[in-house]
Amino acid sequence: MTPAIEATDLRRTYVEGSGRGTGRGSGGFEAVRGISFAVPRGEIFALLGTNGAGKTSTVELLEGLAVPSAGTARVLGHDPYRERSAVRPRIGIMLQEGGFPSDLTVAETIRMWAGCTSGARPVGEALAATGLAGRERVRIKQLSGGERRRLDLALALLGRPEVLFLDEPTTGLDAEGRRDTWNLVRQLRDGGTTVLLTTHYLEEVEALADRLAIMHRGEIVLSGTPAEVTAARPARIRFTLPEGVLAAQLPLRLRAAETDGHVEIRTRDLQEDLAVLLAWAGEGGIRLDGLDARSASLEEAFLDIASRDGSSGGGLPGDVLTGDARSGDAPAGGVPAGKVQTHDTTARTDRQEADAR
Numbered sequence: 001m002t003p004a005i006e007a008t009d010l011r012r013t014y015v016e017g018s019g020r021g022t023g024r025g026s027g028g029f030e031a032v033r034g035i036s037f038a039v040p041r042g043e044i045f046a047l048l049g050t051n052g053a054g055k056t057s058t059v060e061l062l063e064g065l066a067v068p069s070a071g072t073a074r075v076l077g078h079d080p081y082r083e084r085s086a087v088r089p090r091i092g093i094m095l096q097e098g099g100f101p102s103d104l105t106v107a108e109t110i111r112m113w114a115g116c117t118s119g120a121r122p123v124g125e126a127l128a129a130t131g132l133a134g135r136e137r138v139r140i141k142q143l144s145g146g147e148r149r150r151l152d153l154a155l156a157l158l159g160r161p162e163v164l165f166l167d168e169p170t171t172g173l174d175a176e177g178r179r180d181t182w183n184l185v186r187q188l189r190d191g192g193t194t195v196l197l198t199t200h201y202l203e204e205v206e207a208l209a210d211r212l213a214i215m216h217r218g219e220i221v222l223s224g225t226p227a228e229v230t231a232a233r234p235a236r237i238r239f240t241l242p243e244g245v246l247a248a249q250l251p252l253r254l255r256a257a258e259t260d261g262h263v264e265i266r267t268r269d270l271q272e273d274l275a276v277l278l279a280w281a282g283e284g285g286i287r288l289d290g291l292d293a294r295s296a297s298l299e300e301a302f303l304d305i306a307s308r309d310g311s312s313g314g315g316l317p318g319d320v321l322t323g324d325a326r327s328g329d330a331p332a333g334g335v336p337a338g339k340v341q342t343h344d345t346t347a348r349t350d351r352q353e354a355d356a357r
């Protein structure tokens with residue numbers, strides 16, 4: 001089955017004089033450098049990356065808001081830029097900033113968008129789903145930052161989209177609002193909606209994403225399920241040795257780094273190494289203060305990438321990469337039903353104008 005979203009060797013170059021970006025050569029600045037991935041229907045796929053990695057530049061190509069300088073973008077089997085009329089009614093877009101008229105009320109704003117959307121959900125349903133029930137009469141300018149994000153989401157959902165693009169959907173939300181949004185996104189996925197999510201919250205990715213890709217300097221440098229990405233990283237055991245006991249006295253298989261008695265062991269077999277350590281400590285009557293053993297987290301994988309400044313994205317340590325980071329292929333899932341919604345594309349006009357072609 002055709003994937004819901006497919007990027008093949010996708011590239012995006014910004015031309016000179018567009019006012020953003022660094023390191024441009026005479027041919028402009030290449031913000032997206034030949035990335036490929038596919039998102040099967042009914043999956044939540046998270047695109048992560050350091051600041052300026054190229055996430056938004058990529059997502060805009062998939063949303064049909066800009067044309068690639070090379071490679072292909074496909075959404076529901078169509079070119080989202082050239083076949084916009086076929087794609088747009090079937091997708092929902094939540095931008096980083098909605099840019100609504102500030103004097104309209106919440107209800108007026110939703111009704112306005114519903115008027116442009118075929119098969120729109122009832123206003124009350126969109127409000128209830130996003131926790132805005134009771135705020136219908138409030139003007140946009142009086143909403144809190146978190147409430148505006150909820151309204152952005154309500155508008156993106158209005159047309160029952162088959163594919164939903166969420167650009168940092170929980171920025172500005174409190175902990176409860178974030179959980180509510182996660183639950184809603186899961187419900188949508190369970191109903192067959194495909195979700196492409198960009199976020200800076202790694203716990204959001206761990207909670208939501210079926211698969212993820214991490215971008216750095218325009219390339220995908222790591223991809224897989226959250227479990228695959230973290231399983232490829234070593235676990236850590238930390239503790240403090242009592243005075244007079246040296247890390248060099250640890251069993252040979254526990255190679256450790258020691259600073260002032262603080263010991264860190266990195267291991268690919270946490271259970272076995274922990275058992276050996278505890279047996280050694282038990283036999284010697286040695287107390288391991290502050291003992292802390294934990295599996296690798298997504299955060300560690302991410303920080304590893306972020307710290308690789310000056311890299312072109314390739315050449316990460318072998319233990320970081322999960323398979324072929326650039327293939328991103330995956331089986332297709334079930335076909336959802338749905339309709340359109342997109343709102344405020346004006347926020348991106350400067351980028352579109354800056355595109356190489």
Ligand SMILES: Nc1ncnc2c1ncn2[C@@H]1O[C@H](COP(=O)(O)OP(=O)(O)OP(=O)(O)O)[C@@H](O)[C@H]1O
Nearest residue numbers: 014018020021031051052053054055056057351354
């Ligand atoms: N209109 C533009 N003209 C020139 N360069 C641009 C333009 N828009 C973005 N860039 C550059 O392209 C690179 C990728 O930017 P992009 O906004 O896609 O990154 P991002 O991963 O979404 O970043 P963030 O997490 O900070 O939002 C950055 O170096 C940025 O400065």
